[in-house]
Amino acid sequence: MKKIIYSKFGGAEVLQIAEVPIPAVQATTILIKVKAVSINPLDWKIRNGEMKIMSGSKFPKGIGIDFSGIVEETGTAATKYNKGDEVFGILDVFKGEALSEYLTVEEKDIAIRPRNISFEQAAAMPVVGSAALQIFKTLVSLKKGAEILINGASGGIGMFATQIAKMSGAIVTTVVGDSGIPAGKDWGADFVVNYRNEDVLKGNKQYDVVIDLSGKMPFTKAKQIMKHSSAYIHTAPGPKEIITSFFINLFSSKKYKLLMLKPSPEYLAELTGYAEDGIAIVVSKVYPFNSFKKAYTEVPDGKFIGKAVITMDGVV
Ligand SMILES: NC(=O)c1ccc[n+]([C@@H]2O[C@H](COP(=O)([O-])OP(=O)(O)OC[C@H]3O[C@@H](n4cnc5c(N)ncnc54)[C@H](OP(=O)(O)O)[C@@H]3O)[C@@H](O)[C@H]2O)c1
Known part of the structure; x- marks a missing residue:
C-alpha cells in the first residue's frame, strides 16, 4: 500500500510516497481502508521538528492525525465494529500516520461516521x-x-x-x-x-x-x-x-x-452528536492523495476557512 512518510525533519519537500505492507490486524485492532485525512498545524510542526521533545526523532515517520474510512477487517477481540462500517477517528497526536491507504486502530480511536456528513467532513472533525x-x-x-x-x-x-x-x-x-x-x-x-x-x-x-x-x-x-x-x-x-x-x-x-490535546472516545461520541445536530463543518479545500506536497505547502500559508483535507482519491 501507499503511505506518506519522511525520514528527516524539514518542510513539505521531505515528504515522500513509500510502498509498505498493509499493517497486520492484532486481536484488539481494526484495519481501516482510509477515505480522507485532515491537515492540521500539528502535522507540519511535528514534521518541522518543532515538537521533537514530544514526537521523538525516530524515522521514518508518518503524517496525519485524524481520518475517516471503512472497516476492512477486525481483530478477534475487537467486536464493536464490523467489516464495511464507515468510521472516523483520531490517532495518537505525536505518532499520527493516517495518510496511508490503510491503518490499524483500537476500538477507542474511532466512531461511526454520522450519516449526514461526508467522509471529508468526518475526517476534518476529530482533532x-x-x-x-x-x-x-x-x-x-x-x-x-x-x-x-x-x-x-x-x-x-x-x-x-x-x-x-x-x-x-x-x-x-x-x-x-x-x-x-x-x-x-x-x-x-x-x-x-x-x-x-x-x-x-x-x-x-x-x-x-x-x-x-x-x-x-x-x-x-x-x-x-x-x-x-x-x-x-x-x-x-x-x-x-x-x-x-x-x-x-x-x-x-x-x-x-x-491546551495539550488528549483524544478520547467521549469526545468522538460528543462530536458525533454535534454533527448529527447539524453543527457546521466547513471543508474549504480537498486535495487528492497525489497532491500531498502541494497540500502541505499551501495549507500552512493559511487563508483557508475551516479545514482542508486530503482524500485517497487518485491513489495510483
Ligand atoms: N496543544 C494541542 O494539543 C493542540 C491541538 C490542536 C491544535 N493545536 C494548535 O492550535 C492552533 C489552532 O489550530 P487550528 O487547527 O484551529 O489552526 P488553523 O486552522 O490554522 O487556524 C488558525 C487561525 O489563525 C488565524 N490567524 C493567523 N494570524 C492571525 C492574527 N494575526 N490574528 C488573528 N488570527 C490570525 C488564521 O486566519 P488567517 O489564515 O485568515 O490569517 C487561522 O484561521 C494551532 O497552533 C495548532 O497547532 C494545539
Whole structure:
C-alpha cells in the first residue's frame, strides 16, 4: 500500500510516497481502508521538528492525525465494529500516520461516521473538535453570558469553539482575517473583528475567556483585555509556556491555561452528536492523495476557512 512518510525533519519537500505492507490486524485492532485525512498545524510542526521533545526523532515517520474510512477487517477481540462500517477517528497526536491507504486502530480511536456528513467532513472533525471540547470541559467552564474572545477563529478549532461556545450561552467575539468574516457570522459569533483593520487589544471590552488560536496574542498582551478573574488559553505550548504558566497561576487571578490535546472516545461520541445536530463543518479545500506536497505547502500559508483535507482519491 501507499503511505506518506519522511525520514528527516524539514518542510513539505521531505515528504515522500513509500510502498509498505498493509499493517497486520492484532486481536484488539481494526484495519481501516482510509477515505480522507485532515491537515492540521500539528502535522507540519511535528514534521518541522518543532515538537521533537514530544514526537521523538525516530524515522521514518508518518503524517496525519485524524481520518475517516471503512472497516476492512477486525481483530478477534475487537467486536464493536464490523467489516464495511464507515468510521472516523483520531490517532495518537505525536505518532499520527493516517495518510496511508490503510491503518490499524483500537476500538477507542474511532466512531461511526454520522450519516449526514461526508467522509471529508468526518475526517476534518476529530482533532479540532476534540481540542474545542477539551478547552470547554477541562480548562474553562462557560457560563451563560460569559464574554469570550476567540483569536484566530476562522480555522479548525475556531469553527468548533465558536459554535460550541454559542450553544453554552456565551457572548462570543471572534477575530478573523478578511476572508473569515462571513464564516465568523455564519458560525454564530456575536461580534466579528477583522484583525487587518482593528486591534482588539485596543478596545474597551474585557473578557472572561481569551482563546488564542493564532499564536499571535501572547498572555502578556491578552491580559490587558481580561477581566479580574478570567482565563487565557494558549494552544501551542512548549516547555517555556509550561514554566511561565505555572508561576503566573501562583500569583495572578488571570489564569494562564495550556491546551495539550488528549483524544478520547467521549469526545468522538460528543462530536458525533454535534454533527448529527447539524453543527457546521466547513471543508474549504480537498486535495487528492497525489497532491500531498502541494497540500502541505499551501495549507500552512493559511487563508483557508475551516479545514482542508486530503482524500485517497487518485491513489495510483
Ligand atoms: N496543544 C494541542 O494539543 C493542540 C491541538 C490542536 C491544535 N493545536 C494548535 O492550535 C492552533 C489552532 O489550530 P487550528 O487547527 O484551529 O489552526 P488553523 O486552522 O490554522 O487556524 C488558525 C487561525 O489563525 C488565524 N490567524 C493567523 N494570524 C492571525 C492574527 N494575526 N490574528 C488573528 N488570527 C490570525 C488564521 O486566519 P488567517 O489564515 O485568515 O490569517 C487561522 O484561521 C494551532 O497552533 C495548532 O497547532 C494545539
